[in-house]
Amino acid sequence: MRQEVSVRFAHGREFVLPVTSADAMRPDDARRWLDEQFVANECEPLRASGKVLTADKLLALADTVGPARFESDPAWAADYARATLAALDRATVEVDVESGAVTF
Numbered sequence: 001m002r003q004e005v006s007v008r009f010a011h012g013r014e015f016v017l018p019v020t021s022a023d024a025m026r027p028d029d030a031r032r033w034l035d036e037q038f039v040a041n042e043c044e045p046l047r048a049s050g051k052v053l054t055a056d057k058l059l060a061l062a063d064t065v066g067p068a069r070f071e072s073d074p075a076w077a078a079d080y081a082r083a084t085l086a087a088l089d090r091a092t093v094e095v096d097v098e099s100g101a102v103t104f
Contacts, residue, residue: 001091005081007062007070008096015070017081025079030086033079037061046100054087055102062097 003019025033034057037043043060045052052060061080062070070077084093090104 003085003091005084005092006094007080008094008098009062009067010098013067015067015077017070017077019078019081019085023078023082025082025086027086027089030083033083034058034061034087037080037083041065058084058087058093058095058102059097059100062095 003021005017005019007015007017031054034054038052038057038061041061041064043057043064046056046060065076070080084095085091088102088104092104094101094103096103
């Protein structure tokens, strides 16, 4: 089964990040990694209530680090993909930063 995360930015910039089952992350480890990265990168909650859903974390994190991080740090990008799939319990996920949507 194909497992991958696509991250799309403005101007047609897209990163397709494949994940093998051997690289899978446990769901609780994935949520912890996303939480740590959200704080470490000083991401802002997208909702006025301050509640941060997993999809919001994925969007805010990708938007904050931008395409440069996905390009320059393949290990970080791979961890982002692994955490995304595990946290959402999906085999494929599309994170469209420009439109603010996460789909599977």
